[in-house]
Amino acid sequence: MPEGHTLHRLARLHQRRYAGRPVSVSSPQGRFAAALVDGRRLVRAEAHGKHLFHVYGPDAIVHVHLGLYGTFTEAPLPVLLPVGQVRMRMVGETHWTDLRGPTACDVLNSAEAKAIRDRLGPDPLRRDAKPDLAYERIVRSRQSIAVLLMDQSVLAGVGNVYRAEVLFRHNVNPLLPGNQVSRELWDAMWDDLVVLMKDGVKVGRIDTVRREHMPKFMGRAPRTDRHGGEVYVYRRAGQPCFLCGTEVLTRELAARNLFWCPVCQA
Structure with a gap:
């Protein structure tokens, strides 16, 4: 989608x-x-x-x-x-x-x-977005942050790719309950989503890998996937994490495939 x-x-x-x-x-x-x-x-x-x-x-x-x-x-x-x-x-x-x-x-x-x-939560790409509203819903919930990020009534526009990638970029365990998400962490994740998604609008694809982890700097082959873009964990199950070398894991969560690194996101 x-x-x-x-x-x-x-x-x-x-x-x-x-x-x-x-x-x-x-x-x-x-x-x-x-x-x-x-x-x-x-x-x-x-x-x-x-x-x-x-x-x-x-x-x-x-x-x-x-x-x-x-x-x-x-x-x-x-x-x-x-x-x-x-x-x-x-x-x-x-x-x-x-x-x-x-x-x-x-x-x-x-x-x-x-x-x-x-019925929709705040959209990181809209100027009228109010991230406080999303945090209020997150911090009141016992559901995992991975589920909450995909709930369009909590946060609008984030799908499976941005969900997996922003959690990795902030070393967040996907199963962390919403009521254990600190305000500092949420602010950092929101700001990151704004930057990542604006870049997605500009270039027409999702790139989430930092400059120092891009193929030319790591000496690895570019990603080949119909979704395009360089990512850390999304659809990389069974492959080594770029940062620690641990195998990226996947499981189904709320009827969607979740991807994460068990070491970087312990």
């Missing part, structure tokens, strides 16, 4: 290509009420966590959640015939965009959109 940086990257792209002008919106698949926004001016595109909002006005906000299989494809004009099950097509002055396979794609009013956002 795409993590928050992907949605913010899409929001910036759609803001640049479509905002401030009328947009032709259709649904070749016929499963989206495109007529409610077709031909209207897109006011802005924004993201909150893993949710994307195209705001056409207070009575018409297109809400998209990509889920596991949703994808946007972007191309310059001219427009081509739809290929596959296109849920939503946007056509602007210079580009067109197709959306396929999302978990959600619907038209909401401002109250309905606010209700979705009110």
